[in-house]
Amino acid sequence: MAVFTPIDLADISNWISQDFDIGQASDIRGIHGGIENSNFFLDTLKDGKKQQYVLTIFERLSAEQLPFYLELMRHLANKGVPVPKPIENKQGKILFTLKGKPAAIVTKLPGLSRLEPEANHCALVGEMLAKMHLAGKDFPKAQENLRSLAWWQKTIPQVLSYLNTSQKELLMHELKTQEEFFFSGKYDGLPQGASHCDLFRDNVLFDPKGSDASHDQLGGFFDFYFAGTDKWLFDIAVTANDWCLAENKQDLDPVRLESFLKAYQAVRPFTKEEQASWPLMLRAAALRFWVSRLWDFYLPRDAQMLTPHDPTHFERILLSRRSL
Structure with a gap:
């Protein structure tokens, strides 16, 4: 993951609160590593509770290609495979436009990486x-x-x-x-x-x-x-x-x-x-x-x-x- 398109809290606060039912955006942090898209950890507050998501802005994939990836994740998540699940907006869509580029929000999985696996x-x-x-x-x-x-x-x-x-x-x-x-x-x-x-x-x-x-x-x-x-x-x-x-x-x-x-x-x-x-x-x-x-x-x-x-x-x- 990397950051090609910078985003700050002011860029997304109104968008999150008006278009989604996930609370108010409280923090956004760029994710280091990788080479394809701009990725961010997104924190929200809903009913006093902190929730965590991942926001991705797609730098190379087109809006025509992206439904395959997002709907595959939703399909697998619904089948019980532990993968990030795309978040729908209030209109039921899972693919959006942010800063003129395709974007999506998905759930954040628990845990940590094991880079020296046993x-x-x-x-x-x-x-x-x-x-x-x-x-x-x-x-x-x-x-x-x-x-x-x-x-x-x-x-x-x-x-x-x-x-x-x-x-x-x-x-x-x-x-x-x-x-x-x-x-x-x-x-x-x-x-x-x-x-x-x-x-x-x-x-x-x-x-x-x-x-x-x-x-x-x-x-x-x-x-x-x-x-x-x-x-x-x-x-x-x-x-x-x-x-x-x-x-x-x-x-x-x-x-x-x-x-x-x-x-x-x-x-x-x-x-x-x-x-x-x-x-x-x-x-x-x-x-x-x-x-x-x-x-x-x-x-x-x-x-x-x-x-x-x-x-x-x-x-x-x-x-x-x-x-x-």
Whole structure:
């Protein structure tokens, strides 16, 4: 998350009190981190009680694209999946305009991030990811993953000039491999549906229930604004590539990975096609984030509180996955 469009309390006080039934806005604070939208913690007072929300101003997604993400979150929340639920205004709408840009308000989940996850955290994430996939099976809307193959093909030529020879060769070779995979019958046969596509450690919250992290319960998944209709295996691979890293931050840790996959498959077992495609999909997930981090690093936008991520992190992960 980041802040590209600054907002202060005076900008929203009348809007909140007149258009919503969530009380009077009492505080708004920009959220540091991330690279796509302007995000803020929003506090309100209603009947003397403090309530907390997240306000997002969308910087790249259009008003035509956004109903997929917001209605998916509402659908999952109504099915009991712990995700932020969009707040309706007094006219029943969940998508608004603020400072000339699309905006939404969602509930704030409880808990905190575990950026150094243990095996039990990986298991909790794997179990809920499978439940989320199944809960989204009857979601009526469909929208392609906007950061999938077509976006890689468009973006890679824009970043090649910033890379050395070995990096260029790696990037182009992997793109060719993934093009062949994506156009194969093996890929076509993989089950698909609504997917988060960005379930990193900083997009999951845990609710502490004891004196140490081993007693944590899952607080929920958030930041669905990279979601899309995609192969579930891609969603799983993206998650594993971040949650199940070994201490060297590039290889997969066997204990974390086993905990994650075992918990997922206890809810939804892999098909034979998924089992066979797992190594290539891990590479696809690594390529996706290497490309996006190269793009954000070398072609950044101006923003308050924006810190681009190191692109070489996913270069190393891709090299590791290619050796499996």
